[in-house]
Amino acid sequence: MKEFEACYSANAINMKKSVIRELLKLTARPEIISFAGGLPAPETFPVADLKEAAALVFDKHAAKALQYGTTEGDPDLKEEIIKFESRQGVQLDAKNLLVVSASQQALDMVAKVFLDPGDYVIAGRPTYVGAIQAIQSYSAKVLGIPFTAEQDGFDMAILERSYQLAVGAGKKLKYIYVIPDFQNPAGFCWSLAKRQALLQFAYTNSLIIIEDSPYREIRFIGEHIPSIYQLDQQGANRGIVVNLKTFSKILVPGARVGWIMAHEELINKFVIAKQAMDLCTNVFTQKWLAEYMKTGKLYDVIKSTCANYCEKRNLMVQALEKYMPKRWEIQWTKPEGGLFLWLSLPKFINTDDLIYRAVEEEKVAYVISSAFYFDDPEKNAMRLNFSYSSPELIEEGIKRLARIITREIENYEKGHRAQTSPEGL
Ligand SMILES: Cc1ncc(COP(=O)(O)O)c(C=O)c1O
The missing domain is CATH 3.40.640.10 (Type I PLP-dependent aspartate aminotransferase-like (Major domain))
Structure with missing residues (x-):
């Protein structure tokens, strides 16, 4: 409201919503496999x-x-x-x-x-x-x-x-x-x-x-x-x-x-x-x-949490190896700890745009890479959380993610061919 806006401090005007919190609202539907939140596995709670x-x-x-x-x-x-x-x-x-x-x-x-x-x-x-x-x-x-x-x-x-x-x-x-x-x-x-x-x-x-x-x-x-x-x-x-x-x-x-x-x-x-x-x-x-x-x-909880996340991280890495398209450069980190890995895609894929299609068409979610930059963001990567989902959902979610990424690559390749082929000129 105008009355409020006139009263906000400079700091309040500079405050930005957390993209992750906003994304979490979008991905809260039960049919969605979400790798978006930074949530620990509830089964580790004693x-x-x-x-x-x-x-x-x-x-x-x-x-x-x-x-x-x-x-x-x-x-x-x-x-x-x-x-x-x-x-x-x-x-x-x-x-x-x-x-x-x-x-x-x-x-x-x-x-x-x-x-x-x-x-x-x-x-x-x-x-x-x-x-x-x-x-x-x-x-x-x-x-x-x-x-x-x-x-x-x-x-x-x-x-x-x-x-x-x-x-x-x-x-x-x-x-x-x-x-x-x-x-x-x-x-x-x-x-x-x-x-x-x-x-x-x-x-x-x-x-x-x-x-x-x-x-x-x-x-x-x-x-x-x-x-x-x-x-x-x-x-x-x-x-x-x-x-x-x-x-x-x-x-x-x-x-x-x-x-x-x-x-x-x-x-x-x-x-x-x-x-x-x-x-x-x-x-x-x-x-x-x-x-x-x-x-x-x-100390025992930490030990068993580490074992749990190690298994899930391995499953996610294996699923990425199995399902991600092999052409173009697609890379992911293989962290030795923590809750996340980082998937880097070819430059022509903008994960800010892709998230809406990933959620609507494949019912899978991630966090857009641009959220993690103060300025000049990289837009061709995503954060994937491996701690929260069950092993079955990790495999299924990565399969879905690979499908939408494959479609994105195919669309690009089609467009690229059309642009460079003589008929396209
Ligand atoms: C790097 C980093 N710092 C701080 C926090 C905030 O954690 P806390 O739940 O202790 O507020 C998080 C949460 O995910 C984090 O990843």
């Missing part, structure tokens, strides 16, 4: 144990659990998170830890604390759409850096060049946003060398690194690589890395609880920012997660 933990909260902590809590987070949960991190070799002190309402709040909080309108964040091309959304909602921009052909991290030469050009042009760059472990959307995992190089780059140029690690524990092939947060801790320990973690992919996303690990000074700033957002993270949920973590069963 429902009975979580129910028991919830009952314990009412029995043991009702007065505290139903009351306001501290902004920093529930002490019982913080203690459990510290143990969880220390098992992975992360030294963590309570003063470096803030419990948040899952990672999406942390992304918003980080943008709120660091970004003025017109500032820049360095991030991957492609990168997580929710991070782009948070950055845009503070009227800031993204300096996009492509990944190497080896998919082991940023192309550091381009990073260096783009950074120098941006600084030369008077742009203010505030932080680097990366998802080194099984990135959303493409499933890329950064090598140790690239993590070290990025840390050095940040030290040299006095930048902060926001390391977003929702999929870190969901590695089902290969060896764990230290996080950039750990590399800083083990080395110069300058405290410039902010590490975002969440229960969403290792346990249940419905809890909406995550945590930030960072330098004490930054934690104090985030606490103030969070107070204006929600005073504190849901106290009952924190107590519930703490009770559940005390059982020690989270």
Whole structure:
């Protein structure tokens, strides 16, 4: 309405709807096989144990659990998170830890604390759409850096060049946003060398690194690589890395609880920012997660979740090999962890357009690649989620996707022949 429009802040005008949330509405019909959402597999949720933990909260902590809590987070949960991190070799002190309402709040909080309108964040091309959304909602921009052909991290030469050009042009760059472990959307995992190089780059140029690690524990092939947060801790320990973690992919996303690990000074700033957002993270949920973590069963859940996703990822990769057309260049990533793979198609296929036909004609859905770019989007790729669908639906869904892609290629070839044949002239 006109009255509302006149009142919106500049930031509100810059806010963009999440393409994924919009797509999810389109794909919610039960007959559609959706590889679009970033949903964990519901069969991995330890429902009975979580129910028991919830009952314990009412029995043991009702007065505290139903009351306001501290902004920093529930002490019982913080203690459990510290143990969880220390098992992975992360030294963590309570003063470096803030419990948040899952990672999406942390992304918003980080943008709120660091970004003025017109500032820049360095991030991957492609990168997580929710991070782009948070950055845009503070009227800031993204300096996009492509990944190497080896998919082991940023192309550091381009990073260096783009950074120098941006600084030369008077742009203010505030932080680097990366998802080194099984990135959303493409499933890329950064090598140790690239993590070290990025840390050095940040030290040299006095930048902060926001390391977003929702999929870190969901590695089902290969060896764990230290996080950039750990590399800083083990080395110069300058405290410039902010590490975002969440229960969403290792346990249940419905809890909406995550945590930030960072330098004490930054934690104090985030606490103030969070107070204006929600005073504190849901106290009952924190107590519930703490009770559940005390059982020690989270480690088994993570193990079985990894096994589940490994099987589904393999099935999706096999189905792609079996059904995708062999002519033209069609490629997909083979991630060693996480929830997604990235399918790249010939340039003449625009997945923004194809999605409507895929849903209507073949009842299959994916996320369009253009959602994962701040500007100048690639439009010939898609993100496919392999964690949510059953094995049968993965095979059937890829078969349907291959059919629509094959038709797209045939139409192009027909059009191309018509254009180039003498009759067509
Ligand atoms: C890279 C990345 N960061 C953050 C989030 C948000 O997660 P949460 O459920 O913890 O808010 C997601 C969710 O899919 C993600 O993929």
